[in-house]
Amino acid sequence: MARLDGRVALVTGGLRGIGQAIAARFCAEGATVVITDLDAPDSEAVAAALAALGGQARYVAGNVTSEDDWARIAADLQSAHGGCHILVNNAGIDLTGAVETLSLEAWRRIMAINVDGVFLGTRALVPLLAESGGAVAGGASIINVSSIMGIVGYSEVSAYNASKGAVRLFTKGIAIEFAQKKMPIRANSLHPGFVKTPLLSAGFQRWVDKGFAEKPEDLVGAMEAATPIGRLAEPDELAGPAVFLASADASYMTGAELVIDGGWTAQ
């Protein structure tokens, strides 16, 4: 028996990187998966993603910063699938630069996507999760994708640090709240280290453009050398932890943080 049989999952930012890998593993474990992202439903990226996920997945366009979009997504989950058991708040962006050079506009944008998005998604789906969670072993599961940058600071990453730190403690707050109110929803945060995603590649390219390195490969090499396991993570290595947190096996895990960084923050 697959571990997520009969469960409905929503994964934001599901077209690429970690979100895509989590969606794929959820499908393989038997879940019905709805992915959201910004791309138009008839775009090539959506067609390719759905083809890769097989018949158990659907795409719903949605902006995580939009209350209206979240209301529409919640209504869709209710009407098409009768509820929702797993919410993965994965969509996110990064922002780097010396703090004195950051624009308020850029600061507000990263907070809107990385923090408001997690809050709005949680708020919109809690009624569904509370309802659906009572019917599955271990209850419903919210998995918020934070980062090791939500635990340790890093030079010229202050805005991203702040946004991911907010996700970390937001998760603990709602975990306690749901538990005390006996709502069948667990909430935990994932803290990936350096993962081979389009987001990381784009970030490395920006550092090259700023003259921090000659080419992105040099930055990859430096990151690998700084990671005790000696390599970057594949996106799929974030999917196993997400399946675990979503499954009945994690029934006593709530308010916890799962750091998946190859030992980076253990040093």
Place this chain on the structure above:
Amino acid sequence: MAGRLDGKVALVTGGTSGIGAGAARRLAAEGARVVFTGSKAEIGEALAREIGGRFVSHRVEDAAGWPALIDTVLGEFGRLDIAFANAGTEQGDANIEQVSIETWDRLIAINQTGVMLTVQHAIRAMARNAGATGSIIINSSMNAARPLGNYVTYSTTKAAVVALAKSAAVYCGQAKYRIRVNAILPGVVETDMIRHIMQSQEDPVAVRAIYEGMAPLNRMAQVDEVAGLVAYLASDEAAFLSGAEITIDGATTAGMMGV
């Protein structure tokens, strides 16, 4: 789910009761061949028959006995892939003002030196695997993060082994071993030991309510729930997880304990 640990060999210290026994059962159910240790031979042999595993009478703090234990594992099963450094006790512990040096030394020997010996011997054995692979899981406690006033030695040792897990994880990386080392920090788990403690109190119902009330989830963890985390960390699904401390406490330490 069955078969996730097929072909792997596991060692569980303190495996005759509580979380250790639960983990031994779960690891075996997922396909691992399990060797477990303890000092209660009769119970150990019965569990070995139940799970098709191997019991070895050994106290975790017995440094001189470790080479023979590892010889048994490698001699009978050929390899070691998973080690659960679980053996530990809070028996006789007290507060900082009253704890005796004998109690302090005994608990340090079991909870801290015993874990060090487990990790050390496990790494030496796992380094012999092709690609030097393995997963080591240390059973710490949420009291590493929220120390108890009346259990100074227990709290201290449980915090110490989190640092030990991280140091060993970083070392394994430096040595180019693909051996992962992680610590788990359970909240109150409803083991036979906890049941015994509750039953020996004047008002067992009230004591149970105190234990349950520590977690916002308002219940204790079941042994199987911790065993599920151990099995996950033992599996290849946790391939990028090393040096981590993983709380499994029903949100007890997500906020302030008991609030």
